[in-house]
Amino acid sequence: MTASQTNPDDHTGAARTGTGSAAWELLLPAASAPARARGRALQAALREAVRSGQLTPGTRLPSSRDLAADLGVSRGLITETYEQLTAEGYLRSGRGAGTWVGGAVRSARPRAHDLAPRSPGARADFVPGTPDLSLFPRAAWAAAQRGVLAELPHQDLGYPDPRGLPRLRTALAELLARRRGVVADPERLVVVSGVAQATTLLGFALHARGMRTVGVEDPGSPQHNALYAAAGVAAVPLPLDEEGLALDPLRASDTRSVVTTPAHQYPTGIAYSARRRAELLDWARSVDGFVLEDDYDGDFRYDRAPVGALQGLDPERVAYAGSVSKSLAPGLRLGWLLVPEALADDVVERKRTMDLGHPTIDQALFARFVERGDYDRQLRRCQRAYRERRDALVAALEEYFPGSRVSGIAAGLHVIALLPKRFGPEEDFLARTAAAGVAVRLLSHCAHARGEHDDVRLVLGYAHLSPARIREGVRAMAEAV
Numbered sequence: 001m002t003a004s005q006t007n008p009d010d011h012t013g014a015a016r017t018g019t020g021s022a023a024w025e026l027l028l029p030a031a032s033a034p035a036r037a038r039g040r041a042l043q044a045a046l047r048e049a050v051r052s053g054q055l056t057p058g059t060r061l062p063s064s065r066d067l068a069a070d071l072g073v074s075r076g077l078i079t080e081t082y083e084q085l086t087a088e089g090y091l092r093s094g095r096g097a098g099t100w101v102g103g104a105v106r107s108a109r110p111r112a113h114d115l116a117p118r119s120p121g122a123r124a125d126f127v128p129g130t131p132d133l134s135l136f137p138r139a140a141w142a143a144a145q146r147g148v149l150a151e152l153p154h155q156d157l158g159y160p161d162p163r164g165l166p167r168l169r170t171a172l173a174e175l176l177a178r179r180r181g182v183v184a185d186p187e188r189l190v191v192v193s194g195v196a197q198a199t200t201l202l203g204f205a206l207h208a209r210g211m212r213t214v215g216v217e218d219p220g221s222p223q224h225n226a227l228y229a230a231a232g233v234a235a236v237p238l239p240l241d242e243e244g245l246a247l248d249p250l251r252a253s254d255t256r257s258v259v260t261t262p263a264h265q266y267p268t269g270i271a272y273s274a275r276r277r278a279e280l281l282d283w284a285r286s287v288d289g290f291v292l293e294d295d296y297d298g299d300f301r302y303d304r305a306p307v308g309a310l311q312g313l314d315p316e317r318v319a320y321a322g323s324v325s326k327s328l329a330p331g332l333r334l335g336w337l338l339v340p341e342a343l344a345d346d347v348v349e350r351k352r353t354m355d356l357g358h359p360t361i362d363q364a365l366f367a368r369f370v371e372r373g374d375y376d377r378q379l380r381r382c383q384r385a386y387r388e389r390r391d392a393l394v395a396a397l398e399e400y401f402p403g404s405r406v407s408g409i410a411a412g413l414h415v416i417a418l419l420p421k422r423f424g425p426e427e428d429f430l431a432r433t434a435a436a437g438v439a440v441r442l443l444s445h446c447a448h449a450r451g452e453h454d455d456v457r458l459v460l461g462y463a464h465l466s467p468a469r470i471r472e473g474v475r476a477m478a479e480a481v
Contacts, residue, residue, distance in 0.1 A: 024062075024070060026054065031071040038073065042081045050090045050105050057103040061091070064099075123437030124473025128267070128414035128461030131326045135382055140374045141365070148364045160360045162352040164191030168367035172336050175370050176322070179379075180298055181308025183315040188344050190337045190351055191358045194330070195294055196227060198321035198337040199259075201354075202292055203231025205339075205346040206257055214292070215250060215258035219446035221266050221294070224259055237448035240265065244272035247279055256289030262310045263298040267446045267459045269408015269416050277310055284317040290340065295322040299379050302387040303410040316340045324366070326413060326463075327379055334358070334366060385463075386413060392467035393460060396474035413463035416443060419456040423481050429456045436480035438473060 026049055030041035049055045061067070064078040071078075082099050085091045089104040156165065163169060168191060173184035192198045206214060211233065216224045218237035225235040236255050239246050245260060260280070262272035272280070284291050293310050301307070311320035315338070323335030339347050351357070369375050393415060397404050403420040423429055426442050433440055443457035462470055 024067065027071055031073050039077055039080060042071075042073070042077065043084050046081060046085060047088075047090055050085075050101055055101045057101050057105075059101040061099045061101070122439040124465075124469065124476055125439040126458075126460040126462070126465075126473060126477075127439050127441050128459050130461060130464045131329070131382070131413060132385060132464050133329055135378075135385060136329050137374065137378050137381075140378075141369070144365050144368045144372070144374065148361060148368055152361065152364050156360050156364065158360075160357040160363070162348055162357045163187075163189065164358055165360060165363040165367065168363045168370075171367045171370040175375070176309075176320075176336070176338070180295065180306070180322075181312040182320055182338060183312055184338060185315075188315075188339050188341065190339065190347060191363055192321075192323075192335045192337050192351070193333040193355075193358065194323045194325055194335040195296060195321045196223065197354075198323075198335055199224060199227040199292075199294075200231055201337065201347045201350050202319055202321075202339075202343070203228045203233045204350045205343040206290070207232045208346045209343075211256055211289075213253075213255040213257075215245075215253055215255045217245060217260060217265065218448045219267055219443060220259070221261070221296075222446060240268060240270070242270065244270065244276035245280060247276075247283065250283060256287045257292060258284075258289075259292045259294060260310070261294050261296060263295055263307050264301075264409060264411045266294075266296065266412075267414065267416065267443060269412065269414070271307055271409050271411070272310070277313065280310070281314045281317055284314075289317075290343070291318045293318050293320045295320060297326050297412040298322065299327060300383060300386055300413065301409070301411040302383070302390060306411070311338060316342070319343060327375075327382055332362070334362060382463075389462045389465060389467055389470060390415065392470045393462045393474070396471045400474050400478035414459055414461045417458045417460055419458065421454045423456045424454050426456050429481055432480045433477050436476055438477045438480060440477070 027042060027045050030045040031038065033041040046055075055061075061082070062070070064075050064082060068075040068078045082091060082093065086093050086099070086102075089102055091099055092102040093099040166186065169186040169189045172191075173186040173189055176182045177184045190198075190201070192201065203214070213234050213236050214228050215238045216228075216235045218239055220237075228235050236253050238249050238253060238258065244262060244265065245258065250258060258280075260272070262277060262280075264271060280291055283289075291310065295309055298306055298309065309318075309320055311318040317340060319340060320338040321335065323330075324332055325335070328334075337347065366375075387410075390410065394406050397406065397417055401417075401419050401423070405418050407416045407418060419429075426444060430440065430442060441459045441461075443459050446459065465473065
């Protein structure tokens with residue numbers, strides 16, 4: 001049915017031609033103008049609709065016949081209006097293709113800004129934390145998505161269990177037990193929007209138990225402080241030694257919970273010793289507290305099999321969090337949290353009130369991805385690529401910065417590079433490399449209290465760079481200093 005066949009009081013015919021009726025209602029006063037001024041009034045009203053952004057570039061306009069019928073004016077008047085605004089550049093048209101809003105006019109309508117953390121466009125970007133997003137398995141992911149949409153029961157599209165779909169929790173429990181050595185009870189596993197949400201949920205659970213502080217590694221991940229603060233829990237920086245979190249400062253802190261990255265400490269790159277892992281659990285039992293384990297890149301160890309998760313030694317004292325942010329893509333916002341029984345109810349209830357659960361289609365898709373072995377294949381693919389890139393970075397540092405050394409275990413997506421004093425002081429080094437278009441992060445910037453150092457200690461991410469880009473970036477950094 002065309003607009004001319006509808007009720008003349010119903011101005012919705014234009015909605016079927018590419019835009020809403022509200023835009024055409026703006027033309028109604030112009031269409032009611034005196035006959036002598038009606039054409040100019042229509043042109044002015046349509047021109048203003050384009051300028052204001054109410055009609056956006058690419059919007060298809062109704063045919064002159066339909067719009068004339070909607071407005072109750074002659075078709076010739078609409079044709080003349082279209083021709084005039086096309087000549088001025090507001091509209092565009094083609095033979096047999098209709099009339100469209102052109103792109104020449106700068107709309108006054110505000111546009112959404114992208115606040116996502118993007119690379120600054122540096123010549124070489126060694127800032128850590130980003131995987132190689134080109135390794136995302138698009139074909140396998142698309143196949144899993146088609147399979148899920150074909151088989152997903154209708155009831156699974158309703159509000160989910162706030163812990164997550166049972167199918168995914170079961171698949172994840174099997175995966176984590178096999179790969180990371182955790183004690184994985186699917187009933188205590190919560191599907192979350194990445195480790196950031198897991199951290200916030202744990203913060204609320206600790207707060208509910210009367211805890212107002214949590215220990216954090218120093219140096220450590222900068223995000224922990226803000227995430228726990230949002231839950232009303234203050235972060236207490238605690239120093240490290242060569243084996244992991246130093247025990248004496250921890251005991252003296254009066255805190256009863258602590259965040260750790262024991263498999264590959266961020267950012268120093270050490271792995272907690274077996275002795276320190278046991279001592280940390282003894283401390284948690286002695287204070288009736290908890291260890292919060294962030295296993296952010298535990299799957300990636302290049303010189304040996306990864307050390308199993310701390311949670312496997314005492315699942316009632318360790319909350320374990322991980323995600324696909326380093327293995328697939330952070331934009332998926334998909335992770336998991338294994339919680340001790342004492343925290344489980346508070347975590348699940350907070351998850352329920354926070355978002356009513358994770359999207360069910362995404363959960364079913366990832367469950368299928370895990371069940372069919374696609375996730376294991378992706379991890380092996382990333383393992384090969386990231387090991388090659390780490391080797392390329394170490395070799396380039398040896399070539400262009402003689403006397404430098406790399407500390408920490410061969411694991412993860414970053415290294416700690418210690419450069420000789422002749423390249424310092426650190427802030428001067430940072431300024432010179434930035435001026436040359438090379439983005440790096442100082443190790444001191446991950447510490448609670450920053451200090452000036454004579455030598456240069458860098459946290460260099462490499463996973464998102466090809467071996468050739470890594471070599472070129474290190475060479476540019478050497479030329480700059």
